[in-house]
Amino acid sequence: MALSLVAGYSYSLLGKGFSISNSLHNNNSHHARDATYIKRAAEIADSSSGFTSPHPNFGCVLVTPSGKVAGEGYLYAQGTRPAEVQAVEAAGPWSKGATAYLNMEPGDCHGDHTAASALVQAKVTRVVVGMRHPLKHLQGNAIRALRSEGLQVDVLGEDLQSKIIEEARKSCLVVNTPLIYRATSQVPFSFLKYAITADGKIAASSGHAAWITSKESRARVFELRGRSDAVIVGGNTVRRDNPRLTARHGGAHMPLRVVMTKSLDLPDEANLWDVSDVPTMVVTQRGARKSFQKILASKGVEVVEFDILNPRDVMEYFHDRGYLSIMWECGGRLAASAISDGVIHKVYAFLAPKIIGGTNAQSPVGELGMVEMTQAFDLLDVCYEQIGPDMLMSGSLQPIPDPTPIIPSENETLAIDPTVNPYEPSIIFFYKTWDPYGAFSNFSAHSIKMPEENGGNVTWSSVEHYYQASKFMGVSDSGAKDCIGKIISAKSPEEAAKVGRSMQRLHPNLVRADWEDVKIDVMYSGLRCKFSSYPYLKSMLLATSGSVLVEASPHDLFWGGGREGEGLNYLGRLLMRLRSEFLGESSTSSESTCLAL
Ligand SMILES: NC(=O)C1=CN([C@@H]2O[C@H](COP(=O)(O)OP(=O)(O)OC[C@H]3O[C@@H](n4cnc5c(N)ncnc54)[C@H](OP(=O)(O)O)[C@@H]3O)[C@@H](O)[C@H]2O)C=CC1
Numbered sequence: 001m002a003l004s005l006v007a008g009y010s011y012s013l014l015g016k017g018f019s020i021s022n023s024l025h026n027n028n029s030h031h032a033r034d035a036t037y038i039k040r041a042a043e044i045a046d047s048s049s050g051f052t053s054p055h056p057n058f059g060c061v062l063v064t065p066s067g068k069v070a071g072e073g074y075l076y077a078q079g080t081r082p083a084e085v086q087a088v089e090a091a092g093p094w095s096k097g098a099t100a101y102l103n104m105e106p107g108d109c110h111g112d113h114t115a116a117s118a119l120v121q122a123k124v125t126r127v128v129v130g131m132r133h134p135l136k137h138l139q140g141n142a143i144r145a146l147r148s149e150g151l152q153v154d155v156l157g158e159d160l161q162s163k164i165i166e167e168a169r170k171s172c173l174v175v176n177t178p179l180i181y182r183a184t185s186q187v188p189f190s191f192l193k194y195a196i197t198a199d200g201k202i203a204a205s206s207g208h209a210a211w212i213t214s215k216e217s218r219a220r221v222f223e224l225r226g227r228s229d230a231v232i233v234g235g236n237t238v239r240r241d242n243p244r245l246t247a248r249h250g251g252a253h254m255p256l257r258v259v260m261t262k263s264l265d266l267p268d269e270a271n272l273w274d275v276s277d278v279p280t281m282v283v284t285q286r287g288a289r290k291s292f293q294k295i296l297a298s299k300g301v302e303v304v305e306f307d308i309l310n311p312r313d314v315m316e317y318f319h320d321r322g323y324l325s326i327m328w329e330c331g332g333r334l335a336a337s338a339i340s341d342g343v344i345h346k347v348y349a350f351l352a353p354k355i356i357g358g359t360n361a362q363s364p365v366g367e368l369g370m371v372e373m374t375q376a377f378d379l380l381d382v383c384y385e386q387i388g389p390d391m392l393m394s395g396s397l398q399p400i401p402d403p404t405p406i407i408p409s410e411n412e413t414l415a416i417d418p419t420v421n422p423y424e425p426s427i428i429f430f431y432k433t434w435d436p437y438g439a440f441s442n443f444s445a446h447s448i449k450m451p452e453e454n455g456g457n458v459t460w461s462s463v464e465h466y467y468q469a470s471k472f473m474g475v476s477d478s479g480a481k482d483c484i485g486k487i488i489s490a491k492s493p494e495e496a497a498k499v500g501r502s503m504q505r506l507h508p509n510l511v512r513a514d515w516e517d518v519k520i521d522v523m524y525s526g527l528r529c530k531f532s533s534y535p536y537l538k539s540m541l542l543a544t545s546g547s548v549l550v551e552a553s554p555h556d557l558f559w560g561g562g563r564e565g566e567g568l569n570y571l572g573r574l575l576m577r578l579r580s581e582f583l584g585e586s587s588t589s590s591e592s593t594c595l596a597l
C-alpha cells in the first residue's frame with residue numbers, strides 16, 4: 001500500500017537508513033562480487049533497447065556458489081519470456097543453490113508471478129535485487145513473494161549498503177531511467193540531442209545544417225532515435241530541413257515522429273507526411289489552419305490540438321499516451337522553451353571539429369533569461385566519448401529520481417513506525433529553524449554533549465556542528481584536526497555546514513574512509529542526543545505521532561524531501577525512527593552515546 005500524500009509527495013518509511021549498522025553486510029569482497037553481477041545484469045538488461053519500443057529493461061544473471069555464471073537472460077519486449085525464465089533454462093541443474101542477480105525487481109502485471117516462480121522452482125536460494133520496481137502497484141510484490149518462499153532476498157541500498165553497492169545500484173537506475181521518470185513524474189523521460197560546430201552553432205546563418213557531424217555520429221543518432229518512443233522537432237526545422245527522423249540502423253524500432261507548430265504553416269509536401277513506414281503526429285494550437293489539418297489527415301498524419309501549445313502540456317499528454325522516452329531533435333527556440341518548462345532531463349551534444357562563424361547563426365539553446373554565468377544549469381554525471389572525428393558530451397539536467405521513497409506495503413510501513421496510519425497519513429514539513437517545527441532541523445540552536453573516543457567529551461553547538469565535524473574524526477592527518485577545530489569554532493550551524501562541506505570538497509583525503517557507510521549512524525546518534533537532552537523537544541517529537549515527517553529541503557535530495565518528493569528524506573526518516581524508539585522506550589536509554597548537558 002503506497003503512501004499517497006500531499007500532491008507530489010509520497011514517502012516510504014522503510015528506509016535504507018533503517019537497516020543501519022547491525023544489519024550492514026560490510027564484507028567488502030562480498031559486496032564487490034554482488035556489485036559485479038548486478039552491473040552485469042544491468043548491462044544485459046539494456047540489450048534490447050533500440051530494437052523494441054522502450055520498455056522496462058530486465059536482466060538476470062545466475063551465479064553458482066563457486067562463482068561461475070551459469071545462465072543469463074534479458075527481456076526482449078513486454079510480453080516476451082521473462083529474463084529469469086531464460087536464465088534458469090540456460091543454467092539447467094546449476095540453478096539449484098545459485099544466486100540470481102536482477103537489475104530490477106520483476107514486475108508482475110498479470111498476477112502470474114512467472115519470473116519469481118521460475119527462480120523458486122529452480123531452487124535458487126538467494127536473490128540480489130538492484131532496485132525495487134518503480135511502479136507503485138508492482139513495488140515490493142515479487143520481493144515479498146520470493147521471501148515468503150524462503151529465499152534470501154537482498155535489495156541494494158536496503159539490505160546491502162556501501163560505496164561499491166551504491167555505484168552498482170546507480171547502473172540499475174540508469175538502465176531504467178525512462179521508467180523511473182514515468183513512475184515519479186507526470187512526464188516521460190526527455191532528452192535533447194543536437195549537433196554543433198566547435199564554435200557552438202547548430203546551423204550556418206542561412207539556416208543550412210546538413211551536415212555538421214560525421215556519418216559515425218549520425219549513426220549514433222539513429223540508435224538514440226531507436227531507443228525513443230517519439231522524436232520531436234519544431235515547425236522551422238521541418239520548413240528548413242525537410243527531415244525524415246527515422247532510425248536507420250538495421251532492425252531498429254521506429255519512433256513516432258512529432259512536429260510541434262503553433263502556426264501550422266508547414267509545406268504541403270514533406271518527408272514527414274509519408275507515413276507508409278513510420279507514423280507522424282503534428283501537435284498544434286487549437287483552431288490553427290483547419291484546411292491544412294484536413295490535408296494532413298488525408299495523408300494519414302495525426303493532428304492533435306492544444307488550447308495553448310507548450311512543451312509541458314505536450315509531455316503530459318504523451319505520458320498519458322503511455323510513452324516512456326522522448327527525443328527532442330529541434331532547434332534552439334523550441335529547445336529553450338522545453339528546458340524552461342522543465343521537461344528536458346538529459347542532453348546529448350555532438351560536437352564537430354568545424355568552425356562556421358556567423359553572428360546570426362543559431363546556437364542549440366535559445367533564450368533562457370539568464371544573465372549571470374552563476375545561473376547556468378550544471379550538467380550532472382557528464383560523459384565524454386569520441387565518435388569518429390566528433391565528440392559526444394552527455395549529461396543530465398536533473399538527477400535521476402530515486403524511486404525508493406514511493407512504496408511501501410502496509411506491513412513495511414507499520415514495521416518502521418507503528419504510529420503512522422498508512423491509509424491516512426498526514427505530513428509535517430520542517431526546514432528553516434524559524435518554521436513551526438524548525439526545532440527538528442539540524443540547524444536549530446540546541447547544543448549536544450557527545451563522548452569522544454579517548455574518553456573525554458565535547459559539547460557541540462548544534463547537531464550540524466557535530467555531523468560536519470564527524471566527517472574528519474579518526475583521521476590521523478593534522479589537517480583533519482584543523483578542520484574539526486574550525487567547525488567547533490564556527491559561530492552558527494550554517495557556518496559549520498559551509499566549512500564542513502567545503503573542506504570535504506577541497507580535501508577529500510581528510511575525510512574518514514568509511515564516511516558514506518557511517519554518516520546515517522552519525523546523524524542518528526546526534527539527533528538521539530539532542531532529543532534526549534531537551535525534554536520539550538522530545539515531547540514535541542512525540543506529539544507528531546501519526547504523521548510523516550519530511551525535511552522540506554528543495555535541494556538536499558539525500559537528507560531532504562526535494563522539491564516534489566523526489567528526495568530520500570533521510571532526516572525525516574531518522575526522526576520518525578527516533579520517535580518510534582522513544583514511544584517504545586524502556587528505562588535504559590541513550591547513556592552510552594549522549595551525556596547530560
Ligand atoms: N544541428 C542540429 O542539431 C539541429 C539544427 N537545426 C536547425 O535549427 C534551425 C531551426 O531552429 P528553430 O527555429 O529554433 O527550431 P525548431 O523549428 O525546431 O523550433 C521552433 C519552432 O517550433 C514551433 N514551436 C511550437 N511550440 C513552441 C514553443 N512553445 N516555443 C518555441 N517554438 C515552438 C514553432 O513552429 P511554427 O513556427 O511552425 O509555429 C517554432 O517556429 C534550422 O536551421 C535547422 O536546420 C534543427 C534541429 C537540430
Ligand SMILES: Nc1c(N[C@@H]2O[C@H](COP(=O)(O)O)[C@@H](O)[C@H]2O)[nH]c(=O)[nH]c1=O
Pocket residue numbers: 194195209210211212213217218221233237241242243244245246329330350
Ligand atoms: N544537422 C545535423 C542534425 N540535424 C538533425 O537531423 C535532422 C535530419 O534527420 P534525417 O532527415 O532523418 O537525416 C534535422 O532536421 C535535425 O533535427 N543531426 C545530426 O546528428 N547531425 C547534424 O549535422
